[in-house]
Amino acid sequence: xxxxxxxxxxxxxxxxxxxxxxxxxxxxxxxxxxxxxxxxxxxxxxxxxxxxxxxxxxxxxxxxxxxxxxxxxxxxxxxxxxxxxxxxxxxxxxxxxxxxxxxxxxxxxxxxxxxxxxxxxxxxxxxxxxxxxxxxxxxxxxxxxxxxxxxxxxxxxxxxxxxxxxxxxxxxxxxxxxxxxxxxxxxxxxxxxxxxxxxxxxxxxxxxxxxxxxxxxxxxxxxxxxxxxxxxxxxxxxxxxxxxxxxxxxxxxxxxxxxxxxxxxxxxxxxxxxxxxxx
Numbered sequence: 695x696x697x698x699x700x701x702x703x704x705x706x707x708x709x710x711x712x713x714x715x716x717x718x719x720x721x722x723x724x725x726x727x728x729x730x731x732x733x734x735x736x737x738x739x740x741x742x743x744x745x746x747x748x749x750x751x752x753x754x755x756x757x758x759x760x761x762x763x764x765x766x767x768x769x770x771x772x773x774x775x776x777x778x779x780x781x782x783x784x785x786x787x788x789x790x791x792x793x794x795x796x797x798x799x800x801x802x803x804x805x806x807x808x809x810x811x812x813x814x815x816x817x818x819x820x821x822x823x824x825x826x827x828x829x830x831x832x833x834x835x836x837x838x839x840x841x842x843x844x845x846x847x848x849x850x851x852x853x854x855x856x857x858x859x860x861x862x863x864x865x866x867x868x869x870x871x872x873x874x875x876x877x878x879x880x881x882x883x884x885x886x887x888x889x890x891x892x893x894x895x896x897x898x899x900x901x902x903x904x905x906x907x908x909x910x911x912x913x914x915x916x917x918x919x920x921x922x923x924x925x926x927x928x929x930x931x932x933x934x935x936x937x938x939x940x941x942x943x944x945x946x947x948x949x950x951x952x953x954x955x956x957x958x959x960x961x962x963x964x965x966x967x968x969x970x971x972x973x
Contacts, residue, residue: 707794707825708762712769721772730776730783730797733759781806790814795837796825804836805875812844817867822848827860828897830904830940832911832947839881841896842889844868850896858904860896878912883921886912903934910965911944914951919961926965936969945971 711727735752743750752758759777766773776783781803793811798804815822824841826834841848841862848862881889890909894902906929913922929936936944948971952962965971 707796708773709765711794712766712773715772716769725791726772726774727769728774728776729762730778730780732779733757733762733775733777780810783810785810785814788814789816790820791816792821792823794823794825798824798836798840799826799833801836801877802875804840805877808840808844808876809870809873812847812873813868813870815864815868817864820864821851822862822864823859824862825859827893828853828858828901828904830907830911830936831943832908832915835878835908835912836876838893838905838908839878839886839889840876842892843876843881843885845892853897853901855898858901878916883918886916886918886921900934903929903932903936904940906932907936907940907944911947914944914947914965917951917954919951919965923961923964926968930968941969941971944969 708727708729715721715725715727735754735756735758737754739752742748743752750758750761757777759775762775766775780797790811793815795807798807812822824837827837827841847864847866847868849865851861851863853860886909890905893905897905906925910922910925910929913919913925948962948966952959
């Protein structure tokens with residue numbers, strides 16, 4: 695059985711995949727879309743729900759599993775939902791033809807997904823989407839560093855216009871035995887630089903600044919202040935400027951770094967001044 699496997703938090707993506715499978719004239723009965731999620735509402739989901747016009751109201755901690763079940767009922771057995779903590783899940787040894795990742799937002803979880811699911815992708819056949827690749831927050835640095843590290847296995851194909859999603863093709867099979875658990879400390883400053891040069895080539899011109907802001911946030915989190923200062927200079931010298939949202943998300947990262955830097959804040963002050971990020 696070949697599977698399309700999704701790790702998604704939004705119902706729109708899941709339903710779009712289900713519709714695509716139903717409309718595909720080459721679909722076979724054994725082909726399924728599997729979706730993994732905790733299906734537990736969190737406060738950060740509230741503004742997203744408003745933007746997409748979600749016709750439901752949830753409080754933090756509420757389960758929305760039943761709602762999603764109702765939404766996918768028209769697609770029958772072609773869609774399977776799993777209310778599952780991926781850190782505790784071991785997938786069956788079955789090939790995955792299409793993997794959609796919207797969960798690699800911590801290093802532990804990113805490493806678990808890579809080790810558990812990536813080896814199930816089919817060499818020369820499977821595609822992988824990193825849904826958050828062109829997002830500006832360093833929470834998705836996992837995408838940039840890991841996909842660069844695995845670049846011999848995955849070929850960049852396409853940045854989906856108007857989105858953060860980037861498509862890769864599996865050209866060389868991964869073996870689970872070859873993979874350790876990734877951590878930010880594994881990546882040296884030189885590796886970070888190389889990873890972002892590669893990643894910048896995977897996104898359209900209008901979102902390159904988003905990747906640079908993600909890189910800057912990662913450098914600050916790692917305490918690489920000299921490198922962060924240089925990246926700030928690159929960002930401010932470019933034609934595309936960071937949005938107000940990007941700067942707002944950088945502010946707490948910068949302030950956290952100030953809180954641990956003691957008196958050594960000259961470079962941090964320079965970053966704040968370049969980006970006009972006030973206290």
